[in-house]
Amino acid sequence: MAPSKDSPRRPIRIANCSGATPDPGSKMLEQAVSGPVDAIVGDYLAEFNIALNATGYHEGKHPGWEPTCEEGLMLTIDEAAKRGIKIVVNGGELNPKGLAQKVAEEAATRGLDLQVSYVEGDDLFESCQDRIKSGGxxxxxSSNNHVKLAKDTDLFLKDSSASLLTANAYLGGRGICAALNAGADIVICGRVADASPVIGLGLWWHNWQTDQYDELAGALIAGHLIECSGYSTGGNFSDFERYPMERLIDIGYPIAELAYDGTSVITKHESLNGIVNVDNLRTQFLYELQGNVYLNSDVKADITNIVLKGVGPNRVSVTGVKGLPPPPTTKLAIFYDGGYELESWVYATGRNSDVKFDLMEKQVRLAFKQLGVADKIDVVEFQRYGRVDHSIHNQMANTAGLRIIVHTRDEASLKNIARSFIIYGMQPFHGAHHGNLGRAGSPRKFPAYYPGVIEQSQLKECAVLLSAQGEEIKRVPVQPVAKTESLQPRDNFSITQNPVDLSTFGPTVNVPLSKVVLGRSGDKGGNINMGMFVHTPEEWDWLRTVMTTERMIELIGEDWRPEFYVERVEFPNIYAVHFVIYGILDRGVSSSTILDAFGKGFADYILDREVDIPKKFVDYYAGRTYDVEKPPVNPKI
Incomplete structure (x- = not known):
């Protein structure tokens, strides 16, 4: 049903059904039938999905959209028509038009009165080559003078032989709103920003103007909080061990109740498993931030003073977000043919794994020279994983791994690079064994990643409505945002204001940070972001004093490199400190040679580092567990 022209209207209830392509289509149907919702959104695209499917799509071997999104739509359209639920998804990927046509035809076959549409304008593949040639x-x-880009980051800009795979701009919610205003029931998008479906629905439902920045910023953060599906209801939660495990299996996904003023309440269907509380929402809020200003092509959200407050079982209100005009640019995710990647693992058991791996590395490097491929290799790394734990008496706990990974653009060298891994296979270190014998060194093509920017004024976005036969019946051009505001240097405070004398907290014990501190990390291209938080004002005074930029560098330890750069900000209302570590993921995403290429495990590494923590804090949390209905109580948040 169309939104009322009288405002304010009741909050729109928006359910999320997907945070990535692994989420099954059944989750969309589950959100539709488990309780009342006005709309369902799904985010199916990680940054590299489009590139992974590009070659197959252009060769006619892939439909160009995400199969789990199609599955969800086919399962759900009957209920959507019956209940009047709007559906907005980005699973159209490379071919939103094709998926929209398929859904329109299926809806007609079933006799459903549904208007299907799609949004175009994100795919800049055709124009990007000219853009590169005309100035890059x-x-x-690039606007951050402190950041040193990783080696070969801009290689494809200088290499005329580099083959472009995809180039997609991150769109906002205005195209989605245009489709809904034109009568669409289902809106299928390609590369819109993760939170844009919620922004578009908010614009439509509440009849916001595009310069109502506080409201748009609130929608942006509501979208950010629910965009990762299970991450807001118990998945990827650093404090999960304190809750009944059976409540964290097959969890329901989140719902945002977005009000006219841009504030929201995050919740879930009560009949489904999972957790929605302030702690879990803080971990999701801190995930994949850029700092204290969150960007979208519709608005900038100043999140410095965000407040999260429990307002009932599985209900958390979100207030305190301030809106600013959007930036003049938006992200342009470019993937190109990075060449080939070869990988091999070898394992060592016992106390002397390091010297064993030293021998293996010398042998392989010599083989590269002997087989004439040393100068054909763009990247080679010998990464050591795990340490022997002599306190556990089984072989798995006493085994460490060496990961050899190579990138090359020289196809003729592949065979000899692979041979280099095994040519000294009968001269190994004592006890060497391979977990991937028979697959070691098997080359695979990989898409390399370049996160660029493009002026919003250069985009040609359009909402397109289809007939029941999948034919175009209406086009609604979307004008670029009327007002923009250039990005300012990001806030960066290496230490807190008014630090507290640490001796006032009493005796300390040297234990992992995780005994008291919670957090989450993720990736932003070649960078890692990490947020960490505590529960009480006294703990906050300690955390903000202890967790300086210098302390973060110290905790990163041997992984730190002089070319990295750290930004630090605080969120005082939620007792959180947030860091961005620039360059630590190399070129990022599919270009990264790091095993944890998306930075998911970084928080666990940092939180596992031992520091001096006030004993009274540690004692309070020792052995403490929580019931889902009675989460930790914070007197301020």
Whole structure:
């Protein structure tokens, strides 16, 4: 049903059904039938999905959209028509038109009265080559003078032989709103920003103007809080061990109740498993931030003073977000043919794994020279994983791994690079064994990643409505945002204001940070972001005093490199400190040689580092567990 022209209207209830392509289509149907919702959104695209499917799509071997999104739509359209639920998804990927046509035809076959549409304008593949030749594409971090880009980051801009795979701009919610205003029931998008479906629904439902920045910023953060599906209801939660495990299996996904003023309440269907509380929402809020200003092509959200407050079982209100005009640019995710990647693992058991791996590395490097491929290799790394734990008496706990990974653009060298891994296979270190014998060194093509920016004024976005036969019946052009505001240097405070004398907290014990501190990390291209938080004002005074930029560098330890750069900000209302570590993921995403290429495990590494923590804090949390209905109580938040 169309939104009322009288405002304010009741909050729109928006359910999320997907945070990535692994989420099954059944989750969309589950959100539709488990309780009342006005709309369902699904985010199916990680940054590299489009590139992974590009070659197959252009060769006619892939439909160009995400199969789990199609599955969800086919399962759900009957209920959507019956209940009047709007559906907005980005699973159209490379071919939103094709998926929209398929859904329109299926809806007609079933006799459903549904208006299907799609949004176009994100795919800049055809124009990007000319853009590169005429002056290049600025890197997302190029305006930050402190950031040193990783080696070969802009290689494809200089290499005329580099084959472009995809180039997609991150769109906002205005195209989605245009489709809904034109009568669409289902809106299928390609590369819109993760939170844009919620922004578009908020614009439509509440009849906001595009300069109502506080409201738009609130929608942006509501979208950010629910965009990762299970991450807001118990998944990827650093305090999960304190809750009944059976409540964290097959969890329901989140719902945002977005009000006219841009504030929201995050919740879930009560009949489904999972957790929605302030702690879990803080971990999701801190995930994949850029700092204290969150960007979208519709609005900038100043999140410095965000407040999260429990307002009932599985209900958390979100207030305190301030809106600013959007930036003049938006992200342009470019993927190109990075060449080939070869990988091999070898394992060592016992106390002397390091010297064993030293021998293996010397042998392989010599083989590269002997087989004439040393100068054909763009990247080679010998990464050591795990340490022997002599306190556990089984072989798995006493085994460490060496990961050898190579990138090359020289196809003729592949065979000899692979041979280099095994040519000294009968001269190994004592006890060497391979977990991937028979697959070691098997080359695979990989898409390399370049996060660029593009002026919003250069985009040609359009909402397109289809007939029941999948034919175009209406086009609604979307004008670029009327007002923009250039990005200012990000806030960065290496230490807190008014630090507290640590001796006032009493005796300390040297234990992992995780005994008291919670947090989450993620990736932003070649950078890692990490947020960490505590529960009480006294703990906050300690955390903000202890967790300086210098302390973060110290905790990163041997992984730190002089070319990295750290930004630090605080969120005082939620007792959180947030860091961005620039360059630590190399070129990022599919270009990264790091095993944890998306930075998911970084928080666990940092929180596992031992520091001096006030004993009274540690004692309070020792052995403490929580019931889902009675989460930790914070007197301020």
């Amino acid at each position: 594409v600025a890197h997302l971090d």
